[in-house]
Amino acid sequence: MTEPTRSRLLVLAGPTAVGKGTVAARVRETHPDVWLSVSVTTRPPRHTEVDGDHYHFVSDAEFDQMIADGELLEWAVVHKTAxxxxxxxxxxxxxxxxxxAMLEIDLQGARQVRETMPEAxxxxxxxxxxxxxxRRLVGRGTESAEDRERRLETAREELAAESWFDVTVVNAEVNDAVAELVSLLGAATGAATP
Structure with a gap:
């Protein structure tokens, strides 16, 4: 039996409310052969989120232990809260x-991954x-006005970092963004498009 060839990781990041989670979920739904990482977070779940599917929801103490044990590839405080x-x-x-394989993470996390996996x-x-x-941030109705303002402040900073990335995908329509990502995943792994 031949050993599988090691894949190249695709790291997806972007500003809050751009639709990273929606795009990643659609990739998972339409291309089950693509492996997507499930992040851990200390924030409470939103009413539509399922532990272990959307995120692994953990306590601050559990998160601290994961850091101490070197179990995290990257981690960050996001939106100054969680x-x-x-x-x-x-x-x-x-x-x-x-x-x-694909990670859907924030900009801080992407920078940390670049340090340890620059080939991604x-x-x-x-x-x-x-x-x-x-419109997307307000429309999802999951944050208070104060939280929305904090997220928009972060989004302005995140948008300014676009040139740091290897490729930009515009999420005007979810299916188009998914098709671009799947194509990039095929190119990143050297395989035919999944």
Whole structure:
């Protein structure tokens, strides 16, 4: 039996409310052969989120222990409120098995991954316009006015970092963004498009 070829990781990041979670979920739904990391977070779940599917929801003490044990590939405080991180072992296992693999993380996390895995492909998911980003954030109705303002402040900073990424995908329409990402995943792994 031949050993699988190690894959190249695709790291998807972008500003709040750009639709990273929606795009990643659609990739998972339409391309089950693509492996997607499930992040850990200290924030409480939104009413539509399922533990272990959308995120692994953990306490601050559990998160601290994961950091101390070196279990996180990256982690950051996001929107000045909660911590998010990527469990290291599942990523390494997926890549070693030759799977098309994708992380959906924030900009701080992407910068940390670049330090440890510079060979990854870094993709910036961009909104079609600032007005559309604001509409999406307000429309999802999951944050207070204060939280929305904090997220928009962060989004302005995140949009300014677009040139740091290898590729930009505009999320004007979810299916188009998914098709671009799947194509990039095929190119990143050297395989035919999944």
């Amino acid at each position: 911590r998010y991180g990527t469990p290291r072992r599942p990523v390494e296992e997926a890549l070693a098995a030759g799977k098309a 492909l870094f993709v910036f998911l961009k909104p079609p316009s600032w007005e559309e980003l604001v």
